[in-house]
Amino acid sequence: MAGRAEPHRGGGERPRHVREVEAALATLHAATPPAGLRHWTPQVGPGFAGELRTRTARPWTSGPLAEEARAAIAAHDAAITRWTDRYLALADLAHSHRDQWVATHGEPHNDNQVVGACGLKLVDWESLALAPRERDYADLLAAGAGDRLRPDPAMGELFALDWRLSEIAEYARWFAAPHTGTDDDHTALEGLYEELQQVTAPGQPGPP
Secondary structure (H helix, E strand, O other), X not given: OOOOOOOOOOOOOOHHHHHHHHHHHHHHHHXXXXXXXXXXXXXXXXXXXXHHHHHOOOOOOOOOOHHHHHHHHHHOXXXXXXXXXXXXXXXXXXXXXXXXXXXXXXXXXXXXEEEEOOEEEEOOOOOOEEEOHHHHOHHHHHOOOHHHXXXXXXXXXXXXXXXXXXXXXXXXXXXXXXXXXXHHXXXXXXXXXXXXXXXXXXXXXXXX
16 A cells, blocks of 8 residues: 555464454553644545546556556546545544544554564554544454444444545555656555455445
8 A cells, every 4th residue: 555554464363463452552542632632634525536536537647557547546436426425424423423532543553563572562653643443443343353342333434434535545646646667656556456446344235
C-alpha cells in the first residue's frame, strides 16, 4: 500500500500476538486522553468522487502506469461515489456520539509495534486522535478477534471505508504525478487494484 505497512505480516496472525495487540489497545482506549488531543475527521469530503471524476476524464501522461491507473479509477466511478456517500453518512453518525470517543493510535500495524522484555508496545504516535475505538480494530478483525472485541458494525465499516478511500486518493496522486515505472510504482498499482476490487465492508452482507 502506498506509504503504509501491511498489518500483522510476519506471524502477526498468531493468537498470542493478536491478544497482545488487543491488550495494548485496551489499555490505550481506557486511558484518560491528553488535553487538547485532536479529534478524528474524515479523510475525504463530499466532493471527493466528483473531483476524481473530473481528474480522470482525460488521459494521464505522467508516466508508464498513469493511463492504466486512471482508467481503473474511472471505471469504478459509481462504486467510489457510493462508498463516499456511505462513508460520510457513517462519519456523521460517529460524530453524533463523540462523547464515547477514546484515544486511538490510528495505525497499530506491525511496523508500529515493538516487542521486548516488557511485552508489546505501540510506537509512532503521530496519528493519535480521539475517535471511535473501531479506528484501531481493522487489523484485529481481519485476524479473527471480532468475537472478543465486539465492535460496532457501523463503525467497523466506517474505518474500512476510511482506509479504502484514503488509499484511492493517495494512489490517484501517485499516478497523476511523474513516475518511471519502478518496482514501487508497480506495487502501488497492485494496491490500487486491491482497493478498487473491494465489494463489501466488514459485517455487511452486500455492496456498501
